Amino acid sequence: MTARPSRILFACPQTVFDVSNGASMQVYSMLQEFSRRGIEAASFCGGVFDDPAGAARIPNLAEQIKENQGKAVLINKDSSANPENPITHWFFTGFHSTVWNEMTHEEETNFLNKYTEVLRTFKPDLVIGYGCDALCRSMWMEARSFGIPTAYIICNGNHHHYRFPLHDIVLCDSKATAKLYKDEDGLTVHPFGNFINPELVVAKQRNPQTVTFINPAFAKGVAVVARLILMANKERPDISFMVVETRKKFADALRALKKPGSEVGSAFQNQTFKNIALRDATYNVSEIYATTKVLLAPSLWYESWGRVATEATMNGIPVLASKSGGLPEAVGTGGITLEKPASNQGPDENWLVLPSEEECRPWADALYDLYDHTEKWTQGGGGHSGCAKNAEKNSLKKTGDRLLKLLKPLLKKQAGDNDFTRLGSVRYDGDPLDWENFRQPARRKRTISKKSAEQ
Known part of the structure; x- marks a missing residue:
């Protein structure tokens, strides 16, 4: 049977x-x-x-x-x-x-x-x-x-x-x-x-151009990304950034960022950000990965996995991420993970602190390396590149x-x-009553000793 x-x-x-x-x-x-x-x-x-x-x-x-x-x-x-x-x-x-x-x-x-x-x-x-x-x-x-x-x-x-x-x-x-x-x-x-279903996230054709950051929220590391954009604007003006505004707006985050030890909103006055494009959230996330060359995922809160990191590696996109929770597992062999900048560690309010250039120097160097040498993570015989290995490890099967x-x-x-029919907390019309188990408790028989009977 x-x-x-x-x-x-x-x-x-x-x-x-x-x-x-x-x-x-x-x-x-x-x-x-x-x-x-x-x-x-x-x-x-x-x-x-x-x-x-x-x-x-x-x-x-x-x-x-x-x-x-x-x-x-x-x-x-x-x-x-x-x-x-x-x-x-x-x-x-x-x-x-x-x-x-x-x-x-x-x-x-x-x-x-x-x-x-x-x-x-x-x-x-x-x-x-x-x-x-x-x-x-x-x-x-x-x-x-x-x-x-x-x-x-x-x-x-x-x-x-x-x-x-x-x-x-x-x-x-x-x-x-x-x-x-x-x-x-x-x-x-x-x-x-x-x-992660690759049919929903993998772009059929790719034209890698941008360093992409998805969801400019404080917990996701928008402060780190803001500093990296400023550094790249000076040091690598050839690098273009894309910020995908899923739940939060990038401009709102910039207005709230602060200097270490200062009040909210103190980080910038009339700062100009160059080489950056903003785009709305989309259900067809493969459109985002189609033009992405490197993905940023510098999460500052506890990240149990980091879905976008694995999605990126499925597209052959190397990832630069923080060593937050399960993010290193999500990135696997498909990129680089680093410790959070010192200014952003500790209590949640530090997520709003704009880290210094010195703190972000390892991040900027790693970003430039990924951008200039993506082949180190995307090329390899027989699909054995770092990104491909991570994608296979996290396949649906x-x-x-x-x-x-x-x-x-x-x-x-x-x-x-x-x-x-006899289970559950609610009895519905048509449910049979369980008469077999619905009985009056048996009366306890009174035992009389022979001596008591004679008396």
Whole structure:
């Protein structure tokens, strides 16, 4: 008898179609890989985005919801990875806002009820997700009340307050993040890598010209990039820069940067930046990589992976990045990683400090080396260049192999074969009552001794 395919559900209030969130993009590619392997994959999510720009994959979202007014859930069959085994996406339409923290109690209740219906109909063997607020904890508890194992994916270093009591396994992308939670919290977290679909990020034709920086946020190292642009304007006027404004604006960041020990906004007065182009975020990120010669990723906060770094190496683009968290794993053999400038280390407010030229000299020298000698990272016989090796190590196949090896013991339980009619926290119309186990407790018989009887 042929075993049935495993069924895996990703569940979270945040949509898997959010292209402003690296975790969402990773999950979408993960579901695609499950689909390719014959696993029945599905998602149950709501219209929560990290940033309004994240709706670029579904630009007509508002119109779709309006056209389907009255429908609590929209269903999409996604055949992008495997037409013979499409992914089912249940999209909850009942959130009035795209902001996670603006859900109402009524919206959360409705979302949870629809999620319970999906559990009963899809009957997953495993539920994967993230989120540790009250709604998400209720979702984990509901899955467990059906006897379904749960897996949590950590995509950052911000979960030190949570103990993951409702999960059979806790996963993460990098070895660095696994070590972080082991050292600081005593938690066992299993790294598997990062799902990146090359079909979505690799440019078909390339004309490398610019040094590119994506998302000019303080945490992403915009202060370091500002100093490098100024240094290159003087020392290497032949180098052009491109800043991709995904969540933040470059001009806003420049107005807020400060000198060491000074107030916010003190770094510049009437400073001119040359050889720089600004461009808006785009869902088709391959357009950005098509003209990129070197990618900058000088993150100052804890970076659990650094998705853009791996995407760049898949395009044969060497990366200059900080040694922040899992960034060295994301870059791998595809570039150079350096320590953060001294002025930017320490508390978060130091992210706004403009580092000195002396502090950034190793960064500028490395940038010029990458720009002038990209062949050292992009050329090699048989696809054995540094970028190619890193791309292969982080291929969908190898990442999928690592993850499914971790999930195999949970999937073998085939929890979806349980009789769900008697499980779960809510009883629906038509559910049979379990009369067999619904009995009055037996009365305890009174034992009378022979002596007492004679008396």
